[in-house]
Amino acid sequence: MNCLDTLKLIAKKNGGIINNKEAEKYGISRAILSKLCIDDKLQRITRGQYILSDDMQDELLSISMRSKLFVFSHETALFLHGISDRTPFEHTITAPSGKVPSKAIQEECKIYYIKPELFELGKTKLKTPAGNLVPCYDLERTVCDCIRSRNKLGTETFLMALKLYAASPKKDLNKLNSYAKQLRVANVLRQYLEVLL
Structure with a gap:
């Protein structure tokens, strides 16, 4: 051969x-x-x-193969879940505090940091458009992340994510509530969901 x-x-x-x-x-x-x-x-x-x-x-697979120290989150997770129809201009990842992704990843991605004890919360694997599995947060964790970062995401992206989540047959409100408490966004989440549900 x-x-x-x-x-x-x-x-x-x-x-x-x-x-x-x-x-x-x-x-x-x-x-x-x-x-x-x-x-x-x-x-x-x-x-x-x-x-x-x-x-x-497969850009997402390429990025994910460079390090095990992060998970796709925020706008990229919304895209992988089919909640956002726009491919993000810049992929978004979350890393545990104190762990710094490589310079190449820093140049390619927007990075959020979270306490190490909350890093694994809601971690799963999703298929990229090319059909490869990559680490990503589940839908409920993604919604909580969007609430935590709503000022950085932009109102349109944030509200669209919440509306589409509220309309999704896959939503798990008990899991969402549990995550929201752990990530300390339960009060803000309640305000938005009262309007949407």
């Missing part, structure tokens, strides 16, 4: 992304990866990550 066939297998296993560390396990050096980029067989998407030249990049 030649190296390109091996890279195709790696890409297939990893949602289209070839990580240089994984390629090295199969005896494919960084020099070979660079040569394949020059020959237009591969395309470098960021440091240490490549895709086959004829593949489309």
Whole structure:
């Protein structure tokens, strides 16, 4: 099997992304990866990550593979849940306080920080538009995050998220109330939901 066939297998296993560390396990050096980029067989998407030249990049998967220290949240979570029809201009992540994502992630994403004990609350996995699973907060946590950050999100995005959540058949008001208490937004949530429900 030649190296390109091996890279195709790696890409297939990893949602289209070839990580240089994984390629090295199969005896494919960084020099070979660079040569394949020059020959237009591969395309470098960021440091240490490549895709086959004829593949489309799954940006969310690419970002999520760079670190386990964050979860997609806020506008990006709304998009992944189908609550927002707009692809965010800048992806939004949440990281535990005291953990700083890499410079590349900082340049690509808007970052919110949360106490480490609340970081895992509502964490799940959702499919990207390309069909790959990425870490994301569930719908109720996302609504609470939007309430916590309503001044930064913008009124239109915030109110649209609440209206669509209130109309969603998937909503779990008991879970929402539990999260709102833990994230200290229960009073604000009640004010908005009294109007919407």
